[in-house]
């Protein structure tokens with residue numbers, strides 16, 4: 677594995693009114709790595725994703741992608757730099773088809789704008805064809821060919837989660853942030869999702885940071901784990917190190933682990 681740090685969460689703190697949501701949290705994710713953030717509800721996991729994407733601005737600290745600060749950028753600029761995400765609650769265009777949702781993933785961030793599209797019609801058509809081709813590849817990759825022309829709203833929840841993953845990888849990101857990719861899934865859907873996450877890392881070389889509550893998935897997939905509790909990093913290490921850390925057992929794994 678490449679050990680160059682690609683995504684650097686550098687000592688960030690943020691508070692909302694009286695709530696200190698994150699306190700001096702640092703975590704480095706190597707290029708091509710697969711890392712996870714775990715911790716109880718309200719620990720600050722989604723807040724970290726919102727800081728990375730510039731939806732929130734940390735009060736102190738910084739977020740660096742390949743050494744470049746993202747803090748001053750607007751969220752869409754962060755996406756253009758190569759960070760894509762999925763959400764804890766699915767965010768798709770429910771009335772659009774699977775293909776159209778994935779096409780939007782490409783157009784929002786890689787496409788020629790409306791104006792350049794009008795000025796360079798030929799270029800826009802060629803781009804459209806290449807976007808379409810990439811979207812079809814992703815649809816094959818995620819094994820959702822049968823539903824490609826269906827509206828998202830009519831699909832089962834587990835498939836919607838997969839489409840949302842497709843929308844994120846349609847951006848060809850350097851770094852993929854997955855917020856609870858298996859939440860609400862049954863065992864089979866969870867296994868499928870875990871396999872797709874691993875395949876994205878291995879076949880596309882994408883750096884992945886996931887927030888995940890399913891400890892089986894985390895321990896199987898993650899090379900590096902950070903544990904948060906009340907906005908503080910209480911542990912960091914390999915799955916084995918984290919599992920055997922008494923602080924983690926007490927704070928997070930609770931009665932399941934004791």
Ligand SMILES: Nc1ncnc2c1ncn2[C@@H]1O[C@H](COP(=O)(O)OP(=O)(O)O)[C@@H](O)[C@H]1O
Nearest residue numbers: 692695697715716717718719720721722723724
């Ligand atoms: N926009 C916000 N306004 C106020 N409080 C927030 C906001 N976003 C997050 N928080 C608070 O920050 C804490 C961490 O939330 P969150 O990051 O969603 O936790 P997790 O994803 O680990 O369950 C919670 O106490 C939550 O209420």
Ligand SMILES: [Mg+2]
Nearest residue numbers: 721722723764
């Ligand atoms: Mg969350």
